[in-house]
Amino acid sequence: MSATDTAPAVGQKSWLVALLLCFFVGVIGVHRFYVGKVGTGILMIVTFGGLGLWVLIDFIMIAVGKFTDKQGQVLAAR
Numbered sequence: 067m068s069a070t071d072t073a074p075a076v077g078q079k080s081w082l083v084a085l086l087l088c089f090f091v092g093v094i095g096v097h098r099f100y101v102g103k104v105g106t107g108i109l110m111i112v113t114f115g116g117l118g119l120w121v122l123i124d125f126i127m128i129a130v131g132k133f134t135d136k137q138g139q140v141l142a143a144r
Contacts, residue, residue, distance in 0.1 A: 077101075077139030084141055085128045092121035097128070102136030 079101050087097040095110025115121035127133040134140055
């Protein structure tokens with residue numbers, strides 16, 4: 067890692083909680099409300115999680131550690 071590379075900031079929201087919320091109630095966007103993304107959470111309710119496709123993408127993003135909270139910080143692996 068060079069001097070110009072910086073590690074992404076880690077937020078306060080738990081990776082495991084977001085993963086479980088996405089798995090069990092992802093269709094209604096609860097995991098997005100949990101991380102502070104209220105606008106897209108409401109959109110997920112209206113579209114039933116993008117008919118499941120959006121939920122699947124979010125689940126994969128959370129599982130590999132690329133999902134961020136509202137401030138752009140990665141979820142904490144607690």
